[in-house]
Amino acid sequence: MKNLLPILWIFIWLFVFPSLRASEDEYIWNSDMEIHSYGKSPQCMDIPEDLRLCFNVGYRQMLLPNLLGHETIAEVKQQAGSWVPLVHKACHPGTQVLLCSLFAPVCLETRIYPCRRLCEDVRDSCTPIMEAFGFPWPEMLKCDKFPQDDVCISMNSNDTVNSAGPSSVCPPCDNEMDTDVILEHMCASEFAIKAKIKEVKKENLDRQIILQDKRKPVKLGSLKRQDLKKLVLYLKNGADCPCQQLENTGSNYLIMGRWVGKQYILTGIHKWEKSSNEFKKALKKIKSHKCQAFESVL
Structure with missing residues (x-):
């Protein structure tokens, strides 16, 4: 069995x-x-x-x-x-x-x-x-x-992956204007800033994101102010997946990231939309929100 x-x-x-x-x-x-x-x-x-x-x-x-x-x-x-x-x-x-x-x-x-x-x-x-x-x-x-020849928990044979599958959108680019989603992205991040995008370049399997000069800190975390001025972000394995935010360089965004290896990686990007009650609620919570300690997921 x-x-x-x-x-x-x-x-x-x-x-x-x-x-x-x-x-x-x-x-x-x-x-x-x-x-x-x-x-x-x-x-x-x-x-x-x-x-x-x-x-x-x-x-x-x-x-x-x-x-x-x-x-x-x-x-x-x-x-x-x-x-x-x-x-x-x-x-x-x-x-x-x-x-x-x-x-x-x-x-x-x-x-x-x-x-x-x-x-x-x-x-x-x-x-x-x-x-x-x-x-x-x-x-x-x-x-x-985990066991393979013993009694164990598996997926029922009738339970299959949805034919549509998970969203093909780059994970940090989920465009849902939802307080919980924004806070979850924040909890996977070390810092958050307000900025516009200047240029996006493909670099191997990643995308390099260059920001415009005006960058306003929302939550600096581990990011130092001197690093903020020269900040360049990378969307890991994101060369080909859709990210609507990176196609519109005229808007302000709430941009979140963390230091991994030798790069700052993009962990979340949401349109800076103060007319949205969900966004305003998330902004109020970001500085005081207590995140679970992430050691070695999302």
Whole structure:
């Protein structure tokens, strides 16, 4: 029995980064994929509404400690929050299933891990989006850790990728004027500025974005004022994907980015539209909004 039967799958699901290497006094992975606890005994608890990643995932209760060694719901919320933006990008229909099977495993007598195939499918679909924001596929989701010849969580054979697939728009260029989307882009960024675009050039697989001289900081973060004057951004792997904002050099934009390797990469670009209530609300929240700590997704 390689995979869960469809009826069990229906029960389990209706639908950027911590390390898997926990300290020795918490949890370890062994060869048969079981987690051993040296602390709290396993317990079932209701999935709280503010666990955005997994609330309404299709089952009501989760197991703690979870399959990543998190003992408290506070720790689960802190770490899981970093993954919400990736789910919203809709890069694969199994993204939430894969993540919640680890962060909020269904409360059964036997712990059930995600199938290796599910992990590989999500990885192959979502890695390009993660890389566009400067995040690699993390160690915690190294797919060969998961079973392929055992009972495990997979996509139902009737669940296929939407024929339209995820949006072909460059990930940082999502043009949705939505407060949550803007704040999610901000949380994947280190700084935000107001500026107009002077020129866009293709450079290998990327696009180089040169800004006009007038650049107003919204949130500097790690960016220093002296760096702001010579700031050049890169849209990673964005040479050919559509980005409507980069085609209109006459408008002001809210431009967000972060330092990756030896470049500043573009992580978000939204038209500076003060007539939009959603945009005004996002601007007010940007400086005080508390983001989850991104270690090694969206």
